[in-house]
Amino acid sequence: MRLRDVWLRYTRRGPWVLRNVSVEIGPGQAAVVLGHNGAGKSTLLQLAAGVFRPDRGEVLDRPGRVGWVPERFPADQPFTVRQYLTAMGRMAGLSAATAPAAVDRWVERLGLAPYREIPLPQLSKGTAQKVGLAQALLVPPGLLVLDEPWEGLDAASRDLVPVLVAEVLADGGSVLVSDHRGETVRLPGALHWLVAEQTVRVEEPSAAGGMSVVEVVVPTARAAGTVAALRAAGHEILRVRQEADQ
Numbered sequence: 505m506r507l508r509d510v511w512l513r514y515t516r517r518g519p520w521v522l523r524n525v526s527v528e529i530g531p532g533q534a535a536v537v538l539g540h541n542g543a544g545k546s547t548l549l550q551l552a553a554g555v556f557r558p559d560r561g562e563v564l565d566r567p568g569r570v571g572w573v574p575e576r577f578p579a580d581q582p583f584t585v586r587q588y589l590t591a592m593g594r595m596a597g598l599s600a601a602t603a604p605a606a607v608d609r610w611v612e613r614l615g616l617a618p619y620r621e622i623p624l625p626q627l628s629k630g631t632a633q634k635v636g637l638a639q640a641l642l643v644p645p646g647l648l649v650l651d652e653p654w655e656g657l658d659a660a661s662r663d664l665v666p667v668l669v670a671e672v673l674a675d676g677g678s679v680l681v682s683d684h685r686g687e688t689v690r691l692p693g694a695l696h697w698l699v700a701e702q703t704v705r706v707e708e709p710s711a712a713g714g715m716s717v718v719e720v721v722v723p724t725a726r727a728a729g730t731v732a733a734l735r736a737a738g739h740e741i742l743r744v745r746q747e748a749d750q
Protein backbone atom coordinates (compact mmCIF):
# COMPACT_ATOMS: atom_id res chain seq x y z
CA MET A 505 0.00 0.00 0.00
CA ARG A 506 1.23 3.47 -0.85
CA LEU A 507 0.55 7.05 0.22
CA ARG A 508 1.53 9.30 -2.68
CA ASP A 509 2.15 12.99 -2.00
CA VAL A 510 -0.59 13.08 0.63
CA TRP A 511 -1.71 16.33 2.33
CA LEU A 512 -4.29 16.72 5.07
CA ARG A 513 -5.73 19.48 7.24
CA TYR A 514 -8.74 19.33 9.52
CA THR A 515 -10.34 22.61 8.50
CA ARG A 516 -10.50 24.46 5.20
CA ARG A 517 -8.19 27.29 6.19
CA GLY A 518 -6.47 25.51 9.08
CA PRO A 519 -2.81 24.52 9.21
CA TRP A 520 -1.63 21.49 7.27
CA VAL A 521 -1.18 18.56 9.67
CA LEU A 522 0.56 16.47 7.01
CA ARG A 523 2.18 17.72 3.81
CA ASN A 524 3.82 15.97 0.96
CA VAL A 525 3.80 12.53 2.59
CA SER A 526 4.95 9.62 0.41
CA VAL A 527 5.45 6.27 2.16
CA GLU A 528 4.76 2.65 1.33
CA ILE A 529 4.48 -0.68 3.06
CA GLY A 530 4.49 -4.15 1.52
CA PRO A 531 2.88 -7.49 2.39
CA GLY A 532 4.50 -9.03 5.47
CA GLN A 533 5.95 -5.67 6.51
CA ALA A 534 5.37 -3.64 9.69
CA ALA A 535 6.04 0.03 10.35
CA VAL A 536 6.14 1.75 13.71
CA VAL A 537 4.95 5.35 13.51
CA LEU A 538 6.97 7.59 15.86
CA GLY A 539 6.80 11.27 16.72
CA HIS A 540 6.12 13.65 19.57
CA ASN A 541 2.62 14.37 20.91
CA GLY A 542 0.56 16.12 18.28
CA ALA A 543 3.03 15.40 15.47
CA GLY A 544 0.35 13.73 13.37
CA LYS A 545 0.77 10.00 14.06
CA SER A 546 -2.95 9.30 14.55
CA THR A 547 -3.79 11.42 11.52
CA LEU A 548 -1.37 9.40 9.38
CA LEU A 549 -2.79 6.10 10.65
CA GLN A 550 -6.34 7.21 9.92
CA LEU A 551 -5.37 8.21 6.40
CA ALA A 552 -3.77 4.80 5.89
CA ALA A 553 -6.80 3.01 7.35
CA GLY A 554 -9.23 4.98 5.17
CA VAL A 555 -10.92 6.77 8.10
CA PHE A 556 -9.93 10.09 6.46
CA ARG A 557 -9.42 10.93 2.81
CA PRO A 558 -6.47 13.12 1.91
CA ASP A 559 -7.11 16.71 0.76
CA ARG A 560 -4.41 16.21 -1.85
CA GLY A 561 -2.57 13.15 -3.11
CA GLU A 562 -3.79 9.57 -2.97
CA VAL A 563 -3.68 6.30 -1.07
CA LEU A 564 -3.05 3.43 -3.47
CA ASP A 565 -3.47 -0.36 -3.17
CA ARG A 566 -5.06 -0.38 0.26
CA PRO A 567 -5.98 -4.03 1.04
CA GLY A 568 -9.70 -4.81 0.99
CA ARG A 569 -9.87 -5.81 4.63
CA VAL A 570 -8.50 -3.20 7.06
CA GLY A 571 -8.44 -3.83 10.82
CA TRP A 572 -8.45 -0.45 12.57
CA VAL A 573 -7.89 -0.15 16.33
CA PRO A 574 -8.26 3.46 17.47
CA GLU A 575 -6.33 4.87 20.41
CA ARG A 576 -9.51 4.91 22.48
CA PHE A 577 -12.16 2.27 21.84
CA PRO A 578 -15.58 4.01 21.48
CA ALA A 579 -17.27 2.10 24.31
CA ASP A 580 -20.36 4.30 24.49
CA GLN A 581 -22.50 1.88 22.46
CA PRO A 582 -25.61 -0.02 23.61
CA PHE A 583 -24.34 -3.56 22.94
CA THR A 584 -22.82 -6.38 24.95
CA VAL A 585 -19.33 -7.56 23.98
CA ARG A 586 -20.82 -10.58 22.18
CA GLN A 587 -23.48 -8.55 20.33
CA TYR A 588 -20.94 -5.95 19.24
CA LEU A 589 -18.31 -8.43 18.04
CA THR A 590 -20.91 -10.54 16.23
CA ALA A 591 -22.22 -7.46 14.42
CA MET A 592 -18.67 -6.36 13.51
CA GLY A 593 -17.92 -9.87 12.23
CA ARG A 594 -21.05 -9.76 10.05
CA MET A 595 -20.02 -6.33 8.71
CA ALA A 596 -16.58 -7.77 7.89
CA GLY A 597 -18.23 -10.47 5.78
CA LEU A 598 -18.72 -13.42 8.17
CA SER A 599 -22.00 -15.31 7.79
CA ALA A 600 -24.57 -15.72 10.58
CA ALA A 601 -23.32 -19.30 10.86
CA THR A 602 -19.57 -18.54 11.07
CA ALA A 603 -19.54 -15.27 13.06
CA PRO A 604 -20.23 -16.83 16.51
CA ALA A 605 -17.23 -19.21 16.27
CA ALA A 606 -14.91 -16.37 15.24
CA VAL A 607 -16.22 -14.25 18.12
CA ASP A 608 -15.73 -17.14 20.59
CA ARG A 609 -12.17 -17.70 19.38
CA TRP A 610 -11.13 -14.07 19.92
CA VAL A 611 -13.10 -13.69 23.14
CA GLU A 612 -11.17 -16.67 24.57
CA ARG A 613 -7.84 -15.57 23.17
CA LEU A 614 -8.03 -12.06 24.57
CA GLY A 615 -9.38 -13.14 27.96
CA LEU A 616 -12.79 -11.54 27.34
CA ALA A 617 -14.89 -14.59 28.29
CA PRO A 618 -16.01 -13.14 31.67
CA TYR A 619 -17.27 -10.01 29.87
CA ARG A 620 -19.12 -11.70 26.98
CA GLU A 621 -22.57 -10.52 28.11
CA ILE A 622 -21.44 -7.21 29.67
CA PRO A 623 -22.55 -3.95 27.97
CA LEU A 624 -19.64 -2.05 26.40
CA PRO A 625 -20.08 1.13 28.51
CA GLN A 626 -19.46 -0.92 31.69
CA LEU A 627 -16.02 -2.17 30.58
CA SER A 628 -12.74 -0.87 31.99
CA LYS A 629 -10.50 0.97 29.51
CA GLY A 630 -8.14 -2.00 29.14
CA THR A 631 -10.97 -4.48 28.55
CA ALA A 632 -12.58 -2.13 26.03
CA GLN A 633 -9.22 -1.91 24.22
CA LYS A 634 -9.22 -5.70 23.92
CA VAL A 635 -12.68 -5.57 22.33
CA GLY A 636 -11.17 -3.07 19.89
CA LEU A 637 -8.39 -5.52 19.08
CA ALA A 638 -10.82 -8.43 18.71
CA GLN A 639 -13.05 -6.61 16.20
CA ALA A 640 -10.02 -5.80 14.03
CA LEU A 641 -8.85 -9.42 13.95
CA LEU A 642 -12.17 -11.32 13.62
CA VAL A 643 -11.47 -11.57 9.90
CA PRO A 644 -7.72 -11.65 9.10
CA PRO A 645 -6.84 -8.12 7.93
CA GLY A 646 -4.68 -7.34 4.91
CA LEU A 647 -3.78 -4.14 6.76
CA LEU A 648 -3.84 -3.89 10.55
CA VAL A 649 -3.62 -0.36 11.97
CA LEU A 650 -2.99 -0.06 15.71
CA ASP A 651 -2.98 3.38 17.33
CA GLU A 652 -0.99 3.14 20.60
CA PRO A 653 -2.03 -0.50 21.14
CA TRP A 654 -0.09 -0.89 24.39
CA GLU A 655 -1.93 1.96 26.06
CA GLY A 656 -4.19 0.79 28.90
CA LEU A 657 -3.53 -2.94 28.41
CA ASP A 658 -2.44 -5.27 31.21
CA ALA A 659 1.01 -6.90 31.03
CA ALA A 660 -0.24 -10.20 29.55
CA SER A 661 -2.13 -8.42 26.77
CA ARG A 662 0.82 -6.12 26.04
CA ASP A 663 2.91 -9.24 25.46
CA LEU A 664 0.23 -10.54 23.09
CA VAL A 665 0.37 -7.51 20.76
CA PRO A 666 3.66 -8.52 19.02
CA VAL A 667 2.32 -12.08 18.64
CA LEU A 668 -0.83 -10.79 16.93
CA VAL A 669 1.25 -8.51 14.71
CA ALA A 670 3.52 -11.45 13.73
CA GLU A 671 0.47 -13.53 12.78
CA VAL A 672 -0.90 -10.84 10.46
CA LEU A 673 2.55 -10.45 8.86
CA ALA A 674 2.90 -14.24 8.44
CA ASP A 675 -0.45 -14.22 6.59
CA GLY A 676 0.98 -11.65 4.17
CA GLY A 677 -0.69 -8.65 5.78
CA SER A 678 0.88 -5.27 6.58
CA VAL A 679 0.83 -3.64 10.01
CA LEU A 680 1.11 0.01 11.10
CA VAL A 681 1.59 0.75 14.81
CA SER A 682 1.98 4.10 16.55
CA ASP A 683 4.02 4.27 19.70
CA HIS A 684 5.07 7.15 21.90
CA ARG A 685 6.02 5.04 24.93
CA GLY A 686 9.08 3.31 23.51
CA GLU A 687 7.40 -0.10 23.24
CA THR A 688 8.78 -0.25 19.71
CA VAL A 689 11.53 -2.60 20.86
CA ARG A 690 8.85 -5.28 20.85
CA LEU A 691 8.73 -5.12 17.02
CA PRO A 692 12.42 -5.39 16.12
CA GLY A 693 11.99 -5.98 12.36
CA ALA A 694 9.66 -3.04 11.73
CA LEU A 695 10.39 0.02 9.61
CA HIS A 696 10.29 3.31 11.48
CA TRP A 697 8.13 6.11 10.10
CA LEU A 698 9.20 9.30 11.84
CA VAL A 699 6.50 12.00 11.80
CA ALA A 700 7.86 15.54 12.27
CA GLU A 701 7.33 18.97 10.75
CA GLN A 702 4.17 17.80 8.95
CA THR A 703 5.94 15.10 7.00
CA VAL A 704 7.22 11.52 7.35
CA ARG A 705 10.76 10.17 7.09
CA VAL A 706 11.40 6.41 6.80
CA GLU A 707 14.17 4.53 8.60
CA GLU A 708 14.98 0.92 7.70
CA PRO A 709 15.14 -1.56 10.61
CA SER A 710 18.68 -1.89 11.92
CA ALA A 711 20.39 -5.23 12.52
CA ALA A 712 20.81 -4.01 16.09
CA GLY A 713 17.14 -4.95 16.47
CA GLY A 714 18.23 -8.59 16.66
CA MET A 715 18.10 -11.63 14.42
CA SER A 716 15.45 -14.38 14.16
CA VAL A 717 15.72 -18.02 13.14
CA VAL A 718 12.91 -19.06 10.75
CA GLU A 719 12.38 -22.82 10.37
CA VAL A 720 11.01 -23.94 7.01
CA VAL A 721 9.65 -27.40 6.07
CA VAL A 722 9.71 -28.50 2.39
CA PRO A 723 9.43 -31.87 0.61
CA THR A 724 12.87 -33.56 0.58
CA ALA A 725 12.95 -33.40 -3.23
CA ARG A 726 12.79 -29.58 -3.01
CA ALA A 727 15.30 -29.13 -0.19
CA ALA A 728 18.34 -28.43 -2.36
CA GLY A 729 16.41 -25.94 -4.52
CA THR A 730 15.03 -24.16 -1.46
CA VAL A 731 18.51 -23.89 0.09
CA ALA A 732 19.85 -22.44 -3.17
CA ALA A 733 16.97 -19.93 -3.40
CA LEU A 734 17.39 -18.81 0.22
CA ARG A 735 21.16 -18.40 -0.24
CA ALA A 736 20.55 -16.42 -3.41
CA ALA A 737 18.25 -14.13 -1.40
CA GLY A 738 21.13 -13.45 1.00
CA HIS A 739 20.04 -15.68 3.89
CA GLU A 740 22.41 -17.79 5.93
CA ILE A 741 21.50 -21.52 6.06
CA LEU A 742 22.17 -22.90 9.53
CA ARG A 743 21.42 -26.58 8.81
CA VAL A 744 19.24 -28.97 6.81
CA ARG A 745 17.80 -32.05 8.53
CA GLN A 746 15.53 -34.82 7.23
CA GLU A 747 12.37 -35.40 9.26
CA ALA A 748 11.45 -38.99 10.18
CA ASP A 749 8.32 -40.18 8.25
CA GLN A 750 5.13 -39.47 10.22
Ligand SMILES: Nc1ncnc2c1ncn2[C@@H]1O[C@H](COP(=O)(O)OP(=O)(O)OP(=O)(O)O)[C@@H](O)[C@H]1O
Nearest residue numbers: 514515521539540541542543544545546547548684
Ligand atom coordinates in the same frame (compact mmCIF):
# COMPACT_ATOMS: atom_id res chain seq x y z
N1 LIG B 1 -10.29 16.24 14.71
C1 LIG B 1 -9.37 17.19 14.71
N2 LIG B 1 -9.68 18.47 14.41
C2 LIG B 1 -8.75 19.44 14.39
N3 LIG B 1 -7.44 19.24 14.65
C3 LIG B 1 -7.07 17.99 14.96
C4 LIG B 1 -8.00 16.91 15.00
N4 LIG B 1 -7.33 15.77 15.34
C5 LIG B 1 -6.04 16.14 15.48
N5 LIG B 1 -5.89 17.46 15.26
C6 LIG B 1 -4.61 18.20 15.30
O1 LIG B 1 -3.74 17.62 14.36
C7 LIG B 1 -2.42 17.53 14.88
C8 LIG B 1 -1.95 16.09 14.85
O2 LIG B 1 -2.74 15.32 15.73
P1 LIG B 1 -2.59 13.73 15.88
O3 LIG B 1 -3.64 13.28 16.84
O4 LIG B 1 -2.55 13.13 14.53
O5 LIG B 1 -1.13 13.65 16.55
P2 LIG B 1 -0.43 12.44 17.29
O6 LIG B 1 0.98 12.45 16.84
O7 LIG B 1 -1.21 11.19 17.10
O8 LIG B 1 -0.51 12.90 18.81
P3 LIG B 1 -0.63 12.01 20.16
O9 LIG B 1 0.64 11.28 20.32
O10 LIG B 1 -0.83 13.07 21.19
O11 LIG B 1 -1.83 11.11 19.99
C9 LIG B 1 -2.47 18.12 16.28
O12 LIG B 1 -2.08 19.49 16.19
C10 LIG B 1 -3.93 18.03 16.66
O13 LIG B 1 -4.27 19.07 17.53
